[in-house]
Amino acid sequence: MLTPTRKRLMRDFKRLQQDPPTGINVAPQDNNIMLWNAVIFGPDETPWDGGELILALHLLSENICEDEQLYV
Structure with missing residues (x-):
């Protein structure tokens, strides 16, 4: 049974798949909706042009507003 948090993350x-944000790739890891990977691409014609910021988001709790961890 899916918890409200897992339903929200799936939604x-x-x-995100239907309307992906420009310059960002984000998706859950394999089959674990509580672990997400993201890549933010540096905007063109800025000091960050060609750069990538790689992130991992680990949601530790079933309450989506608590206990998030972000690794850069």
């Missing part, structure tokens, strides 16, 4: 992922 968010579906929305």
Whole structure:
């Protein structure tokens, strides 16, 4: 049974697939909706042009507003 948090994350992922943000790739890891990977690409014609910021988001709790960890 899916918890409200997992349902929300699945809904968010579906929305990201349908309308992906420009310059960002984000998706859950394999089959674990609580672990996400993201890459933010440096905007063109800025000091960050060609750069990549690689992120891992680990949601530790079933309460989406608590206990997130972000690794850069």
